[in-house]
Amino acid sequence: NAGVTQTPKFRVLKTGQSMTLLCAQDMNHEYMYWYRQDPGMGLRLIHYSVGEGTTAKGEVPDGYNVSRLKKQNFLLGLESAAPSQTSVYFCASRLNYEQYFGPGTRLTVT
Amino acid sequence: GNSVTQMEGPVTLSEEAFLTINCTYTATGYPSLFWYVQYPGEGLQLLLKATKADDKGSNKGFEATYRKETTSFHLEKGSVQVSDSAVYFCALRPTQGGSEKLVFGKGTKLTVNP
Numbered sequence: 708n709a710g711v712t713q714t715p716k717f718r719v720l721k722t723g724q725s726m727t728l729l730c731a732q733d734m735n736h737e738y739m740y741w742y743r744q745d746p747g748m749g750l751r752l753i754h755y756s757v758g759e760g761t762t763a764k765g766e767v768p769d770g771y772n773v774s775r776l777k778k779q780n781f782l783l784g785l786e787s788a789a790p791s792q793t794s795v796y797f798c799a800s801r802l803n804y805e806q807y808f809g810p811g812t813r814l815t816v817t
Numbered sequence: 818g819n820s821v822t823q824m825e826g827p828v829t830l831s832e833e834a835f836l837t838i839n840c841t842y843t844a845t846g847y848p849s850l851f852w853y854v855q856y857p858g859e860g861l862q863l864l865l866k867a868t869k870a871d872d873k874g875s876n877k878g879f880e881a882t883y884r885k886e887t888t889s890f891h892l893e894k895g896s897v898q899v900s901d902s903a904v905y906f907c908a909l910r911p912t913q914g915g916s917e918k919l920v921f922g923k924g925t926k927l928t929v930n931p
Contacts, residue, residue, distance in 0.1 A: 711860070738917060749906065749923035750861070757917055765918070797860055804849055804868065804910065806919060808860030 708733050711809035713798050719815045720788045728783040728812050730798030738801035739781040741765075741773060743794040744811075750797065756781055788816045819844045823907045823922035830897055830929050838892040838925050840881075840907035848909040850874075850883055850890040851919070855904040864892075864905070897929045 714729045730739065737758045742750040742765075752765030756775040770792060772784045781800075785792060793816045799806040824839040842848065849868045853861040865874030870885035879894045890907060907922040 740918075747923060750921045752918060755918065799860075801917075804851075804866055805863045806861075808862065810858075810860050 710734065711798055711800055711807050713796075713809040713812050715812060716810070717813050719817065720785075721817055722789060724788050725784070725786050726788065726814075727785075728796055728798075728814075730781045730783070730809060731779055732781075732798075732800040732807070733779060734800060734802065734807065735778070736800035736802050736807070737778070739775065740799040740801070740806065741771070741781065741783045742797045742799065743767065744797060745794050753783065753796075788814075790816045792816050819848070819909060819911050819920045821907050821909055821920055821922035823905075823925055825923075825925065827926040827928060830927070832899055832929055832931050833896045834929075836892070836894040836897045836901075836927070838905055838907075838927070840890045840892065840922060842888050842890065842907075842909050844888075844909055844911055844920075846912040847885070848911050850881070851908040851910070852879070852881055852890070852892050853906040853908060853921075855906065855924070857903070861906060897927070899929050899931050902927055902929045 711732045740755040741753040754773040759778040762773045774782045796812045798809040820843045851866045852864040854864045855861045865876040867874040867883035873882045904924045904926045906924045908919045
């Protein structure tokens with residue numbers, strides 16, 4: 708099993724550009740999550756999904772959209788990137804008590 | 818609301834020293850408690866967990882005991898190694914309202930010197 712994978716690993720965007728981050732898991736988990744990690748802030752939940760076709764807002768959803776068209780994939784979109792969205796983004800999926808995290812995507816918005 | 822407070826770092830220790838990272842929480846009911854570890858350049862991975870009061874979670878020489886009376890879940894290790902250098906996150910999963918989500922502390926960076 709590959710576990711949780713994220714694409715791309717690194718990206719640099721200019722302000723106003725758009726992009727989509729892809730998260731894929733091969734463990735048949737129902738729950739999937741997107742977090743951002745910033746220095747001194749820990750992990751903050753952006754959006755999450757409790758199953759295929761569902762999405763819900765987390766703690767910091769503004770400026771992001773998500774889709775869960777297939778159970779194994781959870782997409783995070785930035786429609787108009789801002790410098791405040793410079794961060795490391797982690798995807799996770801969940802089975803029972805444990806969340807399994809991907810390796811992260813480092814995004815810089817200039 | 819639900820929250821997790823853990824000691825601020827960074828923490829720097831010599832190899833074989835004793836480690837304690839404090840974690841306290843605020844939640845209604847009996848949340849499940851977790852410690853996650855993040856090694857440099859990687860995502861988080863579960864280190865240990867406890868799902869009810871007085872449970873002790875343990876893994877890789879690390880231990881933490883769920884103390885309901887003090888709302889704490891402190892992480893300990895008797896003898897740290899250089900390979901334990903990482904960021905450690907305390908987290909809880911509520912049992913009432915929002916049980917599908919984890920609430921994380923801000924993380925404590927540990928550096929172990931040889």
